Amino acid sequence: MSNTETKENNTTENVQAQEVKTPEVTTEQNQPEQKEVNKENGLDEEQKLLLRTGQGINLVPKQSKQEIKKEEKKFSLSISSILSLILLVILSLGIVFYNIISTNQLSSAKQKRNEMESQLQAYSDKYISHQEIIERIDLYKNVKSAVYSPREVVEYVMEIVERQSNIEIRGFNIDDSLEFEMSGETDNLETVAKLWYMLGVDRYILNINLAGVSKTDTGANFSFEGELDRDKFITN
Amino acid sequence: MAGSKKQEQNPNPRASRDLGKVGEKAKKSRLTISDLIIPIGAGVILLLLSLFLFVPMIRTARESQAELKKVNSDIEHLEHVKISLDEIDDTQIVNDLVMVKRVIPKVLQVADFVYYIDNLANSKNLSAGELSVSDRLASNGVTSSLSYSGSYDDVLDLVDEIHDYSPYLVILRNIELSGGSNNWTVEFEITGYYMPEQEKKIDFYQPFTKYTNFSDIMDEFSIKVQKLDEIE
Numbered sequence: 001m002s003n004t005e006t007k008e009n010n011t012t013e014n015v016q017a018q019e020v021k022t023p024e025v026t027t028e029q030n031q032p033e034q035k036e037v038n039k040e041n042g043l044d045e046e047q048k049l050l051l052r053t054g055q056g057i058n059l060v061p062k063q064s065k066q067e068i069k070k071e072e073k074k075f076s077l078s079i080s081s082i083l084s085l086i087l088l089v090i091l092s093l094g095i096v097f098y099n100i101i102s103t104n105q106l107s108s109a110k111q112k113r114n115e116m117e118s119q120l121q122a123y124s125d126k127y128i129s130h131q132e133i134i135e136r137i138d139l140y141k142n143v144k145s146a147v148y149s150p151r152e153v154v155e156y157v158m159e160i161v162e163r164q165s166n167i168e169i170r171g172f173n174i175d176d177s178l179e180f181e182m183s184g185e186t187d188n189l190e191t192v193a194k195l196w197y198m199l200g201v202d203r204y205i206l207n208i209n210l211a212g213v214s215k216t217d218t219g220a221n222f223s224f225e226g227e228l229d230r231d232k233f234i235t236n
Numbered sequence: 237m238a239g240s241k242k243q244e245q246n247p248n249p250r251a252s253r254d255l256g257k258v259g260e261k262a263k264k265s266r267l268t269i270s271d272l273i274i275p276i277g278a279g280v281i282l283l284l285l286s287l288f289l290f291v292p293m294i295r296t297a298r299e300s301q302a303e304l305k306k307v308n309s310d311i312e313h314l315e316h317v318k319i320s321l322d323e324i325d326d327t328q329i330v331n332d333l334v335m336v337k338r339v340i341p342k343v344l345q346v347a348d349f350v351y352y353i354d355n356l357a358n359s360k361n362l363s364a365g366e367l368s369v370s371d372r373l374a375s376n377g378v379t380s381s382l383s384y385s386g387s388y389d390d391v392l393d394l395v396d397e398i399h400d401y402s403p404y405l406v407i408l409r410n411i412e413l414s415g416g417s418n419n420w421t422v423e424f425e426i427t428g429y430y431m432p433e434q435e436k437k438i439d440f441y442q443p444f445t446k447y448t449n450f451s452d453i454m455d456e457f458s459i460k461v462q463k464l465d466e467i468e
Contacts (some may be wrong), residue, residue: 006294059251074271088282091290099293102300110308116314120440123321128436129333130321133447136431140453143407143429150395150411172413187445224272 018076107189146176148233157182157205160198164191178228186209188217196224268351308456313441320372320446340405344430346380349404352463353382353426357394357446358400362386365421376429379409389414392420398426403463405429 063071120127153174159186161167169184186192192213199208208226346369357364365383384394396409409425447454 013447027263077272077275081278082281084278088278088285093289094283095293095297099297099300102297102304105305106307107299109311111306113307113311113314113357116311116318117440120314120318123318126321126324126326126329127317127438127440128449129329130324131436131442132431133333133336134445136340137447137450137453139340139429140405140456143360147399147407150398151392152410152460154392154413168416170414170416174411177408220466 146234148178148230150174153178153180153228153233156233157199160202161195163198164195166191167195178230179226180228180232181223181225183221183223185216185219185221189213189215189220192220192222195222199224199226205234251389261381310441314425317440317444320444324446324448335454336457336460338402338464339457340429340431342430342433344378344404344428346378346428349402349406349426349428350382352402352404353398356397357384357386360386360390360394362390362394366422376431377427378430379425379427381423383421385415385419385421387418388420391420393426395422401463402428403460 009183154172157172157180158169161169161182164186167184167186169182171181171183173181186195192210196208196210199205204230206227208224213220213221213222350367354364362384363386365385366381367383368381369379384391386394391413395408398406398408406428408427409427412423413420414423447464
């Protein structure tokens with residue numbers, strides 16, 4: 001026998017036992033006592049009918065434990081449904097109000113912005129004049145950012161060259177990116193090599209190439225190409 | 237006693253039927269779908285509303301908030317522009333505009349700034365070489381090639397001082413020094429800048445910085461204008 005069937009049998013037996021007992025209890029001798037009890041309890045007619053009386057068997061069954069649990073579950077589900085519906089309503093109202101407030105804030109801000117634009121129209125001429133000045137200032141800053149001192153550049157390189165006393169520079173070219181070409185002559189190739197080394201180890205000469213060297217009757221001609229560090233010579 | 241026995245042996249058939257029903261009811265003590273209709277229905281409604289109503293509304297509200305932020309930023313910028321323009325005196329801005337337009341004019345010819353270079357070279361006893369005018373590099377510059385000859389120091393002084401001496405905005409390019417002993421020649425390209433008239437478009441939302449914040453540059457403009465006044 002399964003547990004469910006066992007319980008059902010027990011329930012049936014309990015009901016049967018209660019129904020059997022009912023006639024013993026509900027005698028005419030006990031009626032006055034029961035009526036007194038009913039009166040004391042203050043029960044109405046409907047409730048009295050539900051009680052066992054000596055005149056018949058109360059066939060309205062008591063609820064089983066499962067039914068009670070079911071009713072409780074139904075009650076809790078109903079409560080949770082009601083609560084969720086309330087939450088739904090509150091959420092809906094909240095979102096709608098949030099939307100309305102956001103829209104109103106945006107429209108008032110846009111209105112204020114339009115008003116400010118209208119006010120600024122009166123400053124048009126002054127604004128145009130200001131912008132013309134600023135454009136020229138910007139151009140001035142851009143041009144000046146590329147300005148270097150040619151004397152400073154030439155003298156810097158010449159100072160390295162003059163460490164060797166027997167070198168004569170014939171030409172020196174500089175362009176905007178501080179790349180230079182230097183040509184000259186000296187009395188021997190060893191001096192050219194030394195000069196190349198000294199230019200190469202200088203920290204502000206980023207790179208140096210011996211573009212050409214030739215030996216002559218009097219010595220050697222040379223030509224170097226190099227690049228100087230812009231950060232050193234362009235400070236604007 | 238006899239009556240109770242009778243009842244025990246032959247119970248009420250109606251009671252028996254009802255008792256049977258109680259047994260059936262006991263079997264039906266579990267929750268059924270009909271009991272769950274309202275909670276499930278509420279959940280489905282909530283889900284549908286969330287998907288098709290709440291989410292779009294929240295998205296719209298967030299977009300409005302983002303746009304509001306931008307509009308407030310615009311308002312702040314416009315207020316800054318208005319306050320800055322109010323702080324600048326009308327007469328001052330007119331005078332400063334005239335001054336900067338003299339240093340960087342609407343139109344500039346080579347002769348305008350070469351004149352000053354020549355003056356500077358003559359002051360250093362340099363002799364002028366060839367002069368040529370290049371094509372315009374850009375919409376706001378005119379270039380000329382110049383050469384001068386003289387001593388090593390004078391030639392270097394010339395190229396060093398051109399930027400500050402010229403009343404116009406100029407820049408040197410491609411400097412070539414050649415020579416030896418006491419006679420050196422310098423050849424270079426010099427570009428003078430101008431700013432042609434353009435149709436002015438008013439855009440208050442452009443970044444705005446008061447020109448008076450660049451007082452050092454305005455002072456340099458002022459010095460250049462004084463040089464122009466000396467000659468004129």
